[in-house]
Amino acid sequence: MRILVTGGAGFLGSHLTDALLARGDDVVVLDDMSTGNPANLLPPRPGLTIVDADVRAPLLLDGPFDAVAHLASPASPPEYLRRPVFTLTTGALGTQQVLEFAARKNARVVLASTSEVYGDPEVHPQTENYWGNVNSVGPRAVYDEAKRYAEALTTAFGDSQGVDTGIVRIFNTYGPRLRPEDGRVVSNFIAQALAERPLTIYGDGTQTRSLCYVDDLVRGLIAMIDARGERGPINLGNPVEMSVRSIADLVLRLTGSSSRLEWLPLPTDDPVRRRPDITRAAERLDWQPRTSVVNGIGRTIAWQRGNHRTAPIRPATIPLAS
């Protein structure tokens, strides 16, 4: 297949690109490098083309395409809070460009949506039928509502333009190449632990997250790309629920760090509980995660050990993204 991966120089997109190239697909990565890093796509490989462009502009790419994996979007809270209008327009205009491109090329589109569409959920665990609890004027709205609009637009192109569309809702995913300064919980804790700085816990640390290792997530994304006609939405994430405090304790144990814990107030609209119901992914994609959190965090620590000295550690204003 020939596949366009928007956001392919980022954390998830670069792992997806590696996996697609490894199975013999040709991949065109389109990325504006706003949070992506060309180094994530090294070494150059046959079948890999990189286009440095903003997804909000018309996509002028020649030749046939079988599928588009649409991942281009700020995803880390410090990033989307720093560039709120960019985040909203990337979700809106960028997704429209991708859908119009797919319509022209007769390609399947898979939208990388997020568990943030559930907001601070009143239903637990979250099934795809739950409509969510999102504050449209809260600080997280720039990301959550961009993705909700992107889902609606994708659905409209599927319904009215005959485009083969699919939506996955990704829950917290972590692993190598998640930037240490990204502000998401695992990379944040590891960066702090390796630098022997306090691990910042927002609230009392009893709020929960479910952490999915990147290799598992990429398997799910590829299953969705291959599942022609499957529209979703389908949750992809690890249903093992952990408190933020226990994630911090695990990172301290696995790094051997003597960092202390630092307690800060819970940010506005921070979700209290997060756990995907992945029944639909199991039934429709034959997918479930396989990597234990101890193994996954261990591999992420090993990667961050090699990288943390070169990366600035910027404190997060909100502790967690989807």
Ligand SMILES: NC(=O)c1ccc[n+]([C@@H]2O[C@H](COP(=O)([O-])OP(=O)(O)OC[C@H]3O[C@@H](n4cnc5c(N)ncnc54)[C@H](O)[C@@H]3O)[C@@H](O)[C@H]2O)c1
């Ligand atoms: N990692 C997670 O836990 C998670 C959870 C839910 C959803 N997602 C979604 O998955 C996708 C990838 O997230 P990630 O964690 O790899 O983040 P990331 O920041 O590493 O990757 C996003 C990529 O998109 C690019 N990008 C952003 N805006 C762009 C634009 N206007 N034009 C072109 N490129 C643009 C960035 O440069 C970057 O390479 C995002 O859509 C995100 O919302 C991720």
